[in-house]
Amino acid sequence: MGKYQELSKQALENLGGVENISHVTHCATRLRIDYKKKSLVNEEGLKDLPESAGIVNKQGQVQIIIGPGVNDAYNEFLTVSGWQPDGSAKKVEEEEEGPHNVTYWLNKFGNFVAPIFMPVVPAMITGGLILAIKNLLVNYFGFSVDSGTAQLMLAIFQAGFTFLPVYIGYTLASQLKMQPIMGAFLGALLICDKFNSGVVTDFFGIGIPQVSYGSTVLPIVLGVAFMFWVDKGLKKIIPEALVFFLKPLLTMAIVAPVTFIILGPAGNQLSGYVGQFVVWLTSALGFIAQPILAVIYPYMVMFGLDKALSPIGIELVATLGYNSVTGVMGFVSNICIGATALAVATTIKNNKGQKGMISSFGVTALCGVTEPAFYGALISRPKALIGTAIGAASAGLVAGIFGLRVFVQGGCPGLLTFLFFVDQNGSLYYVWIAALVAVVAIVVSFVSTKIILAQDQKKAVNKA
Numbered sequence: 001m002g003k004y005q006e007l008s009k010q011a012l013e014n015l016g017g018v019e020n021i022s023h024v025t026h027c028a029t030r031l032r033i034d035y036k037k038k039s040l041v042n043e044e045g046l047k048d049l050p051e052s053a054g055i056v057n058k059q060g061q062v063q064i065i066i067g068p069g070v071n072d073a074y075n076e077f078l079t080v081s082g083w084q085p086d087g088s089a090k091k092v093e094e095e096e097e098g099p100h101n102v103t104y105w106l107n108k109f110g111n112f113v114a115p116i117f118m119p120v121v122p123a124m125i126t127g128g129l130i131l132a133i134k135n136l137l138v139n140y141f142g143f144s145v146d147s148g149t150a151q152l153m154l155a156i157f158q159a160g161f162t163f164l165p166v167y168i169g170y171t172l173a174s175q176l177k178m179q180p181i182m183g184a185f186l187g188a189l190l191i192c193d194k195f196n197s198g199v200v201t202d203f204f205g206i207g208i209p210q211v212s213y214g215s216t217v218l219p220i221v222l223g224v225a226f227m228f229w230v231d232k233g234l235k236k237i238i239p240e241a242l243v244f245f246l247k248p249l250l251t252m253a254i255v256a257p258v259t260f261i262i263l264g265p266a267g268n269q270l271s272g273y274v275g276q277f278v279v280w281l282t283s284a285l286g287f288i289a290q291p292i293l294a295v296i297y298p299y300m301v302m303f304g305l306d307k308a309l310s311p312i313g314i315e316l317v318a319t320l321g322y323n324s325v326t327g328v329m330g331f332v333s334n335i336c337i338g339a340t341a342l343a344v345a346t347t348i349k350n351n352k353g354q355k356g357m358i359s360s361f362g363v364t365a366l367c368g369v370t371e372p373a374f375y376g377a378l379i380s381r382p383k384a385l386i387g388t389a390i391g392a393a394s395a396g397l398v399a400g401i402f403g404l405r406v407f408v409q410g411g412c413p414g415l416l417t418f419l420f421f422v423d424q425n426g427s428l429y430y431v432w433i434a435a436l437v438a439v440v441a442i443v444v445s446f447v448s449t450k451i452i453l454a455q456d457q458k459k460a461v462n463k464a
Contacts, residue, residue: 127160
């Protein structure tokens with residue numbers, strides 16, 4: 001039972017229930033709750049809330065005076081009331097435990113991760129669509145890649161993805177019930193100009209590895225996870241009168257050096273191991289490696305581990321003239337994710353807004369940018385990812401058997417990058433192979449996902 005649980009229950013009751021609430025926020029010391037009808041508010045009952053120093057009621061808003069622990073009170077109120085930061089409200093129910101099998105833990109993981117990435121999806125899908133349009137103009141309509149317009153479109157894409165550490169730092173800290181701005185603060189620190197310029201080389205004589213963290217996910221996840229435990233420990237030892245000023249200062253003083261010296265480089269090193277694994281798997285298994293890599297590629301993207309594959313692709317194109325490993329696995333995986341997202345969209349009957357949104361995620365993924373589809377539609381539906389895996393394995397096997405290869409390194413592989421498969425002599429042989437692989441990827445992923453989701457819905461109906 002949280003410290004502010006009873007306060008939250010009594011506040012909710014005296015405010016007329018969650019249906020009478022229009023907005024919830026907080027400042028440095030006060031929990032601020034906007035209400036719809038004053039007639040439903042019991043002001044006298046609000047004056048005697050536990051763990052509160054009183055209230056201020058003015059112009060449709062009740063301000064509950066908490067003190068430095070207001071962030072904890074805010075999170076407790078959201079949990080008790082079911083109110084969502086986006087302005088919606090959900091019914092609070094007791095969780096059905098059920099057997100703790102693989103599905104249970106996948107659902108738990110999906111439910112935890114979805115609120116971290118879903119708020120970031122609009123930036124990613126906007127950046128992804130802009131990049132897809134830019135690639136279409138450059139690849140097929142002779143648009144100059146150096147023009148101001150193309151560069152502006154590229155800047156919009158980079159703004160959506162380069163600042164991922166800031167976005168994810170904010171949402172992850174919020175999901176862990178910390179002050180969200182502290183997570184964003186750490187993310188901004190990872191990509192700030194001062195660090196990336198190479199002048200931050202040590203901390204009290206301890207060397208800081210020079211790593212670029214733009215567009216990465218794992219380093220900020222590790223950093224905010226460590227921040228959670230630091231924050232939790234500091235709450236226990238800092239006097240309440242000093243917590244508002246002292247806790248953020250000590251948190252960053254501890255977390256920032258550890259992130260730069262240990263956690264960030266560890267995340268980057270893990271990416272390096274992934275690259276080495278890909279090379280080893282390809283050498284050991286030959287064409288069989290392609291379906292395996294295509295299946296696991298979405299999860300590499302999820303944790304930012306795919307960044308380790310870029311040097312491999314560059315090296316292959318430079319030495320062999322083509323890339324039959326990383327470019328192909330990305331192409332197969334991206335198209336499968338897009339087809340799966342479209343299959344998910346077709347199963348949605350009563351929510352046209354959500355159906356249209358997920359459909360747009362699917363189209364964007366087919367064009368090569370999968371994060372919106374993966375984070376916004378699939379990760380919260382683990383069974384749909386089985387369809388992605390089936391499609392990736394099937395299309396990857398075809399790509400491996402026919403030796404599909406790309407001759408241009410870069411960009412986001414998808415349906416807009418077929419020119420990457422034109423060889424040095426202008427032959428379209430691999431373009432046709434890529435088209436066959438794309439058809440297999442789309443059809444198998446779409447059909448598999450539809451069958452899996454239909455069976456799942458049927459089981460749910462029979463159970464009910």
